[in-house]
Amino acid sequence: xxxxxxxxxxxxxxxxxxxxGTSKPVERVSLPTRLMPDIQRPERRLAISAFxxxxxxxxxxxxxxxxxxxxxxxxxxxxxxxxxYLGIAASSALMVxxxxxxxxxxxxxxxxxxxxxxAAGIDVGFFALTSFRTNLVFYALYLWSGIFGSWAVxxxxxxxxxxxxxxxxxxxxxxxxxxxxxxxIFGAAFARGVAYFAPAQxxxxxxAGVLVIxxxxxxxxxxxxxARAKVDADADEEEPAATxxxxxxxxxxxxxxxxxxxxxxxxSNLAATLIDFLFKSYAASxxxxxxxxxxxxxxxxxxxxxxxxVQLFLAGSLLRLLGPPRALQVMPVLFVLIAFAGGSxxxxxxxxxxxxxxxxxxxxxxxxxxxxxxxxxxxxSDSVRRGAKVLIDLFGQRVGQALASVCILGxxxxxxxxxxxxxxxxxxxxxxxxxxARVKAGYLDLFRTNLRDGLLGSSxxxxxxxxALETLLTALNSPNEAEVxxxxxxxRDVGKLQLVPDVxxxxxxxxxxxxxxxxxxxxxxxxxKPILARLVISGAPQVRAAALRQTIxxxxxxxxxxxxxxxxDVEVRTTALVGLVAHGDTPPEEAQRALDRAISRGDTAGRVxxxxxxxxxxxxxFVPILRQLASDDDARVxxxxxxxxxxxxxxxxxxxxxxxxAKADVRDDVHQAMGELGDDACRQLSVYMxxxxxxxxxxxxxxxxxAASGSALAAPVLVDRLAVEEDMMMRTRILRALRTLMSTADxxxxxxxxxxxxxxxxxxxxxxxxxxxxxIAAQLDAGAREDSRRATAAHDLLRSFIGERMYTVQxxxxxxxxxxxxxxxxxxxxxxxxxxSPALRAxxxxxxxxxxxxxxxxxxxxxxxxxxxxxxxxxxxxxxxLEAPSSTARxxxxxxxxxxxxxxxxxxxxxxxxxxxxxxxxxxxxVRRSLRAAT
Numbered sequence: 001x002x003x004x005x006x007x008x009x010x011x012x013x014x015x016x017x018x019x020x021g022t023s024k025p026v027e028r029v030s031l032p033t034r035l036m037p038d039i040q041r042p043e044r045r046l047a048i049s050a051f052x053x054x055x056x057x058x059x060x061x062x063x064x065x066x067x068x069x070x071x072x073x074x075x076x077x078x079x080x081x082x083x084x085y086l087g088i089a090a091s092s093a094l095m096v097x098x099x100x101x102x103x104x105x106x107x108x109x110x111x112x113x114x115x116x117x118x119a120a121g122i123d124v125g126f127f128a129l130t131s132f133r134t135n136l137v138f139y140a141l142y143l144w145s146g147i148f149g150s151w152a153v154x155x156x157x158x159x160x161x162x163x164x165x166x167x168x169x170x171x172x173x174x175x176x177x178x179x180x181x182x183x184x185i186f187g188a189a190f191a192r193g194v195a196y197f198a199p200a201q202x203x204x205x206x207x208a209g210v211l212v213i214x215x216x217x218x219x220x221x222x223x224x225x226x227a228r229a230k231v232d233a234d235a236d237e238e239e240p241a242a243t244x245x246x247x248x249x250x251x252x253x254x255x256x257x258x259x260x261x262x263x264x265x266x267x268s269n270l271a272a273t274l275i276d277f278l279f280k281s282y283a284a285s286x287x288x289x290x291x292x293x294x295x296x297x298x299x300x301x302x303x304x305x306x307x308x309x310v311q312l313f314l315a316g317s318l319l320r321l322l323g324p325p326r327a328l329q330v331m332p333v334l335f336v337l338i339a340f341a342g343g344s345x346x347x348x349x350x351x352x353x354x355x356x357x358x359x360x361x362x363x364x365x366x367x368x369x370x371x372x373x374x375x376x377x378x379x380x381s382d383s384v385r386r387g388a389k390v391l392i393d394l395f396g397q398r399v400g401q402a403l404a405s406v407c408i409l410g411x412x413x414x415x416x417x418x419x420x421x422x423x424x425x426x427x428x429x430x431x432x433x434x435x436x437a438r439v440k441a442g443y444l445d446l447f448r449t450n451l452r453d454g455l456l457g458s459s460x461x462x463x464x465x466x467x468a469l470e471t472l473l474t475a476l477n478s479p480n481e482a483e484v485x486x487x488x489x490x491x492r493d494v495g496k497l498q499l500v501p502d503v504x505x506x507x508x509x510x511x512x513x514x515x516x517x518x519x520x521x522x523x524x525x526x527x528x529k530p531i532l533a534r535l536v537i538s539g540a541p542q543v544r545a546a547a548l549r550q551t552i553x554x555x556x557x558x559x560x561x562x563x564x565x566x567x568x569d570v571e572v573r574t575t576a577l578v579g580l581v582a583h584g585d586t587p588p589e590e591a592q593r594a595l596d597r598a599i600s601r602g603d604t605a606g607r608v609x610x611x612x613x614x615x616x617x618x619x620x621x622f623v624p625i626l627r628q629l630a631s632d633d634d635a636r637v638x639x640x641x642x643x644x645x646x647x648x649x650x651x652x653x654x655x656x657x658x659x660x661x662a663k664a665d666v667r668d669d670v671h672q673a674m675g676e677l678g679d680d681a682c683r684q685l686s687v688y689m690x691x692x693x694x695x696x697x698x699x700x701x702x703x704x705x706x707a708a709s710g711s712a713l714a715a716p717v718l719v720d721r722l723a724v725e726e727d728m729m730m731r732t733r734i735l736r737a738l739r740t741l742m743s744t745a746d747x748x749x750x751x752x753x754x755x756x757x758x759x760x761x762x763x764x765x766x767x768x769x770x771x772x773x774x775x776i777a778a779q780l781d782a783g784a785r786e787d788s789r790r791a792t793a794a795h796d797l798l799r800s801f802i803g804e805r806m807y808t809v810q811x812x813x814x815x816x817x818x819x820x821x822x823x824x825x826x827x828x829x830x831x832x833x834x835x836x837s838p839a840l841r842a843x844x845x846x847x848x849x850x851x852x853x854x855x856x857x858x859x860x861x862x863x864x865x866x867x868x869x870x871x872x873x874x875x876x877x878x879x880x881x882l883e884a885p886s887s888t889a890r891x892x893x894x895x896x897x898x899x900x901x902x903x904x905x906x907x908x909x910x911x912x913x914x915x916x917x918x919x920x921x922x923x924x925x926x927v928r929r930s931l932r933a934a935t
Contacts, residue, residue: 039171046229047172049222050160051179056214057116057156058180061149062187062300063207064123068145069280069296070200071130072138074289078281079412082405084139085273088146088398112155112223116215119148123208130201153180154393157374159222161385163229168842169378173371174316181308181366188300252380252387257442261376264328264439265392267432269400270407271335272365274425275357277408282354299355303362311367318368319375323850325440327372331364332429332436339426353422376439379446379843440850447847448825450840476500481509488515498523505531510540517543521550529554541569545609548575549616558583571609578610582617595625604634611640618647630656639669646673651680658688661701671708682711689721700730703737715741715752723758726885731762732808735815742822754819763816767858770809776877777802778866783874790874794896798881801889810862817852817859824851833863875902882908890914891924898927906931 039047072084122144129137164172187210191203252258287295318327338356377388411420475487484507491497497519504516505528513535521528532554535547548564564576581595599607611629614622622644630641638660645653654677660670674681688694689702703721706714718734718741725731741752780799784791811830818826832844845863852859881893882905894912897905910928914921 039175043168043172046163046222046225047175049218049225050156050172050176052218053112053214053222054153054156054176054179055183055186056210056218057152058183059187059190060119060123060207060210060214061145061152062184062304063191063203063210064145065149066188066191066297066300067200067203067207068138068141070292072142073280073284073292074200075133075138076135078277078284081277081280082408082412084142084146085401085405087139087143088401090398090402112152112159113215113219115152115155116211116219119152120208120211120215122148123204123211127201127204127208130204150394150397154389157393158386158389159226161374161378161389162382163226164378168838169375173374174311174319177315177367177371178308178311180370181304181311184304184366185301185308188297188304192294192297192301248383248387249390250387252384252391255380255384255388257376257439257446258380258384258388258391260435260439260442261373261388262391262396263435264432265373265396266400266403267428267435268331268365268369269397270404271332271400271425271428271432272361273401273404274407274421274428275354275361277404278421278425279354279358299358300362303359304366306359306363307365307367310363311371315368315371319372320849323440324372324375325436325443325850327368328376328436328439329433331360331369332432334360334364335429336426336433339422339429357425376443379443379450379846444847444850447843447850448828450843476504479508481507481512484509484512485515488512488519492519502528502531505535510542513539513543514546517546517550521554526554536572541571541605542609544569545571545575545613548572549579549613552579553616570603570606574606574609575613578613578622579617581621582614582619595622599625599628604637607632607634608636608640611637611644614644615640615647618644618649620648620650622648623650623653626653627656630660635663635665638663638666642666642669642673646676649677649680651677651684654681654684655688657681658685658694658698658702658705661705662695662698667701671705674705674709678709679711679713681709682706682713682717685709686713686717686721690724700733703730703734704740707737707740712752715754719755719758722762723755728805728808728812728886732812732815735812735819738819739815739827742819743827756820759816759819763813763820763855766809766813766816767855767862770806770813770862771858772880773802773806773809774862774866775869776880777806778869779872779874779877781866782869782872783877786872786874790900792896792899794892794899798889798892798896801886801892805886805889813859813862821851875904878902879905879908882912887914894924894927898930901931903931 072080126137126141126144130141160176161169187207190206194203194206253262283292283295283299318330322330335357338353338360373392377385377392380388407424408421411424475483478484478487488497488500488504491500500516500520502520502524505513505520507513507516521532529551532547532551536544536551538544539547548561552558552561558579561576561579564572565580567573567576577595595610599610607629610625614626626641626644626648629637632638632641642657642660645657657670657673657677660666674685685702685706689699689706691699703718706718715738718738722731722734725734738754745752777799780795780802784795784799814826814830818824829844829848832840833848835841835844849856849860878893878897881889882897884890884893890912891914894909897909909924909931912924914924
């Protein structure tokens, strides 16, 4: 931020009202931008190549399926369909098993074009074989088309997911998914045209031609872009160890989130197979064999047009409104509703149920359901995602088909009618709804884990094994005191201090000995007395004083202290004196004189030893000395005063601690003291927080101090203060203190009760204020673009100030959200949204969109850049700022008004009021004089 400098530039300038600037020309929107408005320019090449790749695959697959269905049902009864469903499931499992030992590292994107060329050859081979008209060929064709469709699409989506995050996926997936539906439409329309003048088997040759063109064209470009993006993403990462497909499948199968999606996919495909059987049975019974090709092509065309319309106009809105987990519920709910409509009296829908079921399934499965499932898989790691792809897109589909086949065979064997199949669809749909309801929690937990690992690191301190303990114990002998201290801390954290030997007290580092001594005394008691006796006699002065204090605590005898009143080390002399005074072995007047002499003749080390000893031997006799030493120049002395006051536990001394809060170097010590004083500190600090006589530098530290008290009163006190506090910085500090309270609360205890009404009102206030600030920021930016003379130093300073306020409001909104919903870590979410990693930002955005309930759109709007205004009203914007609560913003705006010579705002500037003693008063005075001179 550039400083504001008052200079001769305050001369009146021409009035630059909204109608006097040059208008910004209207930008022309390119065709790609119109077709892909949400996709950013660097992403378009990948999106277009993916669209065309999927378009070609689905065009060929639709042609092959149309030929397959027509040929199969023309020569075989529909009752044979369950057997081919079972065959597809078994063949898919064998294919995965056959490729399961191939290393993951060997999987290259360029294999997709090779797979398509291989598939084209297979289609040509089947065209030649169909002339023999044997049932075995039709069974094999049905199996091949099912396996190829699943495997090609699975490979495509896996490759795309490797180089994309959830944020980019939400922009790209709807467009790419539309390619699949468009391909299915084109394939169905082409098949419908061919069916008029050629046999169905000719569609196999056309499908082969489409696959060749797709493989050598868009698929090759797509594969190269994916390979390049993956190399760029992995440039700074260690190459993962090569694992087999089956190893990835096993890892995915152990993941709870994958298990839930897999269960839903299994039920989804079970329902789809039942619907497919119902539909094809209906077609075979109502149409002649020679009409089946045209019928299947026509229905496929209509259904896929519906799917495209859903993808273009409905899927994106539903995903944004419901989120991927809830979007899974749309299909099964519709299936249940269709069943109830068909069974209602007076509604003759049951005749058309096969078409309705098939239409809903065909319209929503490749659009909404596919996109939602792909988004649900994105938070998974690369290896787990690959295994999940095989499980969900292959096993889930084929096992679902197999279960449906068994169900159909059972219904047929029992001689039941198609009505039993419809009932089965309803039952499966209801179970599907219930299972889908469990997906959201696991989906959001994955984003939380990814966000936490990305920001905080995934390493967690766990129980130490034998080798780790040996390493730590060896480190205790290190001459590096930092290494020894760190080892002691870690051993304490894991409860292994009993392994530390007594000889640690003879370490050459004073810091190490002072740290270890209290712990060793607490654990060893009597056994440590001989070592303390040696340390009192010989050692560093600080160590001798500490050993003397510990000895007195253990023996409860003050007589040995008199021996050290004339000790050459001031630390030892002071420790002995304080011990005698505290235990009443010295008359009060004599004690006071002795303490005064210790202060007057003692150096800094003596004063530090004095307050340290007072903390060990708390007594009201030391109150005058503590008041005197609270203003000492040395931070160690002031820190000792804080600890001594905490041990005294006298509420009237809390004012001394509050005064120390202004000193950053002892603030942690003061907070520790507040924690020991507890409720007394909280009550007194709540009074001080509303007392304007305290300097603001002290008042702004009070919320954190109240939180540090650990009192049960802290949360209500802080929330009540939020309701009346007008200063934005104080509100921010109160919210931060409340967040600290909530985050440090014991998870087994009842969380602090907060007034939800006050927090809700504050959230609405911040969101309203953010909307106003966004408008002001947009007006300032647009005004500077409209006329470059407005882009002055004051404009930049004002824009920077507004930006900082928006940044603070954003933080406060997330703080309030975290208090309203303590189960979610909104602070971590905000860090992710503000981070430099696109993947973390995308994770955070997706998690936020799913956890927010109230004010969702307004919070999300807060994270976006302000949109450009339709009409620029620069003077009106400055008038709003002149009426704003912030005195700083009002003063800068007034200066900017004088800088531009906006005489129309003269009354607002003349009537502008600033707080008494505000540093901007002189600046505003110059502006007023300038405006008077202009008139």
